[in-house]
Structures are given as structure tokens and as C-alpha cells.
Amino acid sequence: MLEVYHLRKEDKALHYERVSSSEEVKGINLDLLLRCILMVNHVDAIKTFQQALQK
Numbered sequence: 001m002l003e004v005y006h007l008r009k010e011d012k013a014l015h016y017e018r019v020s021s022s023e024e025v026k027g028i029n030l031d032l033l034l035r036c037i038l039m040v041n042h043v044d045a046i047k048t049f050q051q052a053l054q055k
Helices: 030-037 042-054
Strands: 004-010 013-019
Touching: 030 042
Parallel strands: none
Antiparallel strands: 004 013
16 A cells, blocks of 8 residues: 655644645556556566556
8 A cells, every 4th residue: 555645734733644646746646656666577667657657
């Protein structure tokens, strides 16, 4: 499981809030990213991720 958090500021307090997608890197499919991270062959992982980004 891959979880993404965003640092929020409310008044003077900071806290992390879990978000469903990256707010900093728009368009990143977190399920695809996790699948690629878990691939044994890093070359296949890079190719898979690059191909998905080009679609």
C-alpha cells in the first residue's frame, strides 16, 4: 500500500493530511507508481512507467 500525505498549516500548527493523489506532481497514478516500485526488474519498471506517462 502506498499512502501520500500533504503538509497542511492551520493557524500556527502544522499537520499531515492523507490525500488520494499527489498535489505537487499532478497526473501521477499512484497505483501505477506502486506497481512499478514493486517490480523486480527496474528496467521493466522504468519502461512501464514511461509508457504510461506518454498516454
